[in-house]
Amino acid sequence: MGLFGKLKDGLSKTRNAISQQVDNLFKAFVKVDEELFEELEEALIMADVGALTSSYITETLRDRVKTKRIEDGNEVKEELKLIISEILNQQDTKVKLNTKPSVMLVIGVNGVGKTTTIGKLASKYKSEGKKVLLAAADTFRAAAIDQLDIWATRSGCDIIKHEEGADPAAVVFDAARAAKSRNADLLICDTAGRLHNKKNLMQELNKISRVLERELPGADREVVLVLDASTGQNALSQAKLFAEAADITAIALTKLDGTAKGGVVIAISKEQSIPVKFVGVGEGLEDLQEFDPEQFANALFD
Amino acid sequence: MAFESLGDKLQGVFKKLKGKGVVRENDIKEAMREVKLALLEADVNFKVVKAFIASVSEKANGQDVLESLTPAQQIIKIVNDELVALMGSDDNKLKYSKHPPSVYMMCGLQGAGKTTTCAKLALHLRKTQGKRPLLVACDVYRPAAVKQLQVLGKQLDIAVFDMGTQANPVDIAVAAVEHAKKHGNDPVIIDTAGRLHIDEVLMNELSEIKAKADPDEVLLVVDSMTGQDAVNVAESFNEQLDIDGVILTKLDGDTRGGAALSIKFVTGKSIKFAAMGEKLSDIEPFYPDRMASRILGMGDILTLIDKAQEAFDDKQAEELERKIRKQEFDLNDFLNQFQQIKKMGPLNQLVKMLPGVDTKALENVDIDESRFSKIEAIIQSMTNAERTKPDIINASRRVRIANGSGTKVQDVNLLLKQFSEMKKMMKQFQDPKKMKQMARMMKRK
Known part of the structure; x- marks a missing residue:
């Protein structure tokens, strides 16, 4: 299965969930009327797009349908796809890791799949011929270091680790030094899961950011916020508060292989201008894809 | 504050009426729209919101609200009471086996917080009831999950049973119960691997653990930040395993936690515990009244306490x-x-x-x-x-x-x-x- 096939496969549940409802809709409503818009809005809300963003999207759709004089249900659907991909396309979704070394800092709340995502990222860049170094800066959760260690072995990457309970900024400091001396192409830093409303933990994240800034000045840096696709509107708050602690450049949307739709990224993209750059579609090493807004929007409604 | 509280919004709706003096059905309708939005922002499932609004509207159209001098408060009271009634239940205590050990089995999606919750529950039962729990490591899939439970057990000085990562989870669970009988451990708390509710193979494995280890309770662990999908997850797990209760996790975040209502609504199973915080002592019985004011984004007198x-x-x-x-x-x-x-x-x-x-x-x-x-x-x-x-x-x-x-x-x-x-x-x-x-x-x- 090719890359696109895999993405589509992973997204198919997402797509089915939304598009089944949408398709049912279009079968049921040939006419473009008020009820159609209401049902469409409902479908968006059920996909976790959020009440406000859903209403914004349907309002936009309403205007477009009016000005473009769209009368066919299928064309309305195309227009809806277009609006969503426009929102997702407002920012550059390309990953920028050109310097040597460059850095990825992976952050997020507890249980979204940070460590697993790092395992996949490491494997992905390793297979592209990069020398990847991992930093086990989740020194808080029991056995988190062991978990990353196993991923390091699986992907064949080096890992820098301290004892459980060590200062995460110190781990990152050592890792940054090691990245330089070992001539690594990419340093990927794991961090402890933390709830975004815990001030001191967010300050710790800020400290890690500063260490990277100081030790690897000028290095390309992707700060990846990992979001669980099953998370609802709280993801907005996560994006907002994590952005205050670290300059987020990317979102990785994980667990899209379930029935959750992850629609909240549309709201995040619209309100906070943070692009989605990766999607996780399974538990295998290769089940991480770079995000493509058009494909995403298409896959949602194809 | 990210959200304007429902209270503020309803005040706004009814402020316009002050001059008129009389509340009409239409005004109630507008108020209900605000309630609906508040529930959706709190991630209550759309279908659940619809059903909920229908039942609350009926009550709100009663004379009490129409004749009240403070219709906004009246409506909030009705909504709040209804939420509390829906989320509360009489059987929110854990069942104990007449022939110890009692066996509790945890299940849920990846990342819901099962392993941590197992340790928290064990500590809670030891503290409140003087039990000698046994933690069982049946998550043989996630890297280092067994180790994680071992580390937690060591921290709390609670016994952990494991058979490494090569054994079959069903065998581990059965052996653990035997082990507990021999060594006088009670209760037995079984940690299982996180899995997607649509993963048939792994869901069947859970059914088998349930059949063989015969737990007194199957507890579904759910992340309180879960969105609309919470109903699908809860329904699937409930259909497959006929769960006995729910534990909500990560309630120390700023989530409004509408998933709680959705899950109770679609499964009818009671929410038994709320877990919050990084400390292993951070678990407590579920309070529907706290959850109601949280979902509604209302002032939180309990947090103040x-x-x-x-x-x-x-x-x-x-x-x-x-x-x-x-x-x-x-x-x-x-x-x-x-x-x-x-x-x-x-x-x-x-x-x-x-x-x-x-x-x-x-x-x-x-x-x-x-x-x-x-x-x-x-x-x-x-x-x-x-x-x-x-x-x-x-x-x-x-x-x-x-x-x-x-x-x-x-x-x-x-x-x-x-x-x-x-x-x-x-x-x-x-x-x-x-x-x-x-x-x-x-x-x-």
């Missing part, structure tokens, strides 16, 4: 109780109280947690915390003798204290007067019955 509990430690509270009873409460204690309140956080934030307070109006009100510092300064300018026996503070002492604290004699007078009034009030608490009640309230957790 919690904050107070955090700031005042038990020992200090007891000492204070003793002093008040013996009428030994002096200015040192008074100062202490002030400092403790300050520890709870900025005053204007605390005030916002009080229900019924108009948060918008408060935005421009700056609570004068400098008055606190003034009081602190005055007391700190007193000698110890003066603090313990304020009666000795005569005119010349007052002048000295005022000079020392950079305040005026009037300020010192005012403080002394307030203090003596406070003491008078405390005298009224001399009734030992009342004291006990208060002490109990302070300790409730």
Whole structure:
């Protein structure tokens, strides 16, 4: 299965969930009327797009349908796809890791799949011929270091680790030094899961950011916020508060292989201008894809 | 604040009516629209919201609301009561086996917090009921999951049963129950691997564990930040395993937690525990009333109580109780109280947690915390003798204290007067019955 096939496969549940409802809709409503818009809005809300963003999207759709004089249900659907991909396309979704070394800092709340995502990222860049170094800066959760260690072995990457309970900024400091001396192409830093409303933990994240800034000045840096696709509107708050602690450049949307739709990224993209750059579609090493807004929007409604 | 509270919005809806004096059905409809939006923002499932609104609308159209002088409050009350009624249940206690050990089996999606919750529950049951729990590591899939449970067990000094990562989870569970019988462990808490509810192979594995290990309760662990998908997850797990209850996790975040309502609504199974926080002691029975005000984004008087509990430690509270009873409460204690309140956080934030307070109006009100510092300064300018026996503070002492604290004699007078009034009030608490009640309230957790 090719890359696109895999993405589509992973997204198919997402797509089915939304598009089944949408398709049912279009079968049921040939006419473009008020009820159609209401049902469409409902479908968006059920996909976790959020009440406000859903209403914004349907309002936009309403205007477009009016000005473009769209009368066919299928064309309305195309227009809806277009609006969503426009929102997702407002920012550059390309990953920028050109310097040597460059850095990825992976952050997020507890249980979204940070460590697993790092395992996949490491494997992905390793297979592209990069020398990847991992930093086990989740020194808080029991056995988190062991978990990353196993991923390091699986992907064949080096890992820098301290004892459980060590200062995460110190781990990152050592890792940054090691990245330089070992001539690594990419340093990927794991961090402890933390709830975004815990001030001191967010300050710790800020400290890690500063260490990277100081030790690897000028290095390309992707700060990846990992979001669980099953998370609802709280993801907005996560994006907002994590952005205050670290300059987020990317979102990785994980667990899209379930029935959750992850629609909240549309709201995040619209309100906070943070692009989605990766999607996780399974538990295998290769089940991480770079995000493509058009494909995403298409896959949602194809 | 990210969300305007439902209270504010409803006030807005009904403010427009003030001139009219009468609430009409249409107005209720508009109010219900706000309720609906609030529930959706809280991630309550859309279908559940629809059903909920339908049932609440009926009640809201009753005479009480239409004739009420405070329709907004009436509606909030109806909505809140309905939420509490829906989320609460009588069987929120864990079932115990007549033939120990009791066996509890955890299940849920990846990342819901099962492993941590297992450890928290074990600690909770040991603490509250003097049990000797056994933790069972049946997550053989996620890297280092077994190790994680072992580390947690070691931290808590609770036994952990594992057979490595090569054994079959079903065999592990069965062997663990045998092990517990032999070694006198009770209850047995089985950690299972996180899995997608649409993963047939792994879901069947859970059914098999349930069949063979015969747990007294199957508990679904759900992340309280879950969105619309919560109903699908809960329904699937319930269909496959006929779960007995739900544990909500990560409630220390700022999620509104609408998933709680959705899950209860579609499965009918009670929510038994709420887990919050990084500490392993951070688990407690589920309180539907707290959850209701959280979902509605309303002032949270209970959080305020919690904050107070955090700031005042038990020992200090007891000492204070003793002093008040013996009428030994002096200015040192008074100062202490002030400092403790300050520890709870900025005053204007605390005030916002009080229900019924108009948060918008408060935005421009700056609570004068400098008055606190003034009081602190005055007391700190007193000698110890003066603090313990304020009666000795005569005119010349007052002048000295005022000079020392950079305040005026009037300020010192005012403080002394307030203090003596406070003491008078405390005298009224001399009734030992009342004291006990208060002490109990302070300790409730």
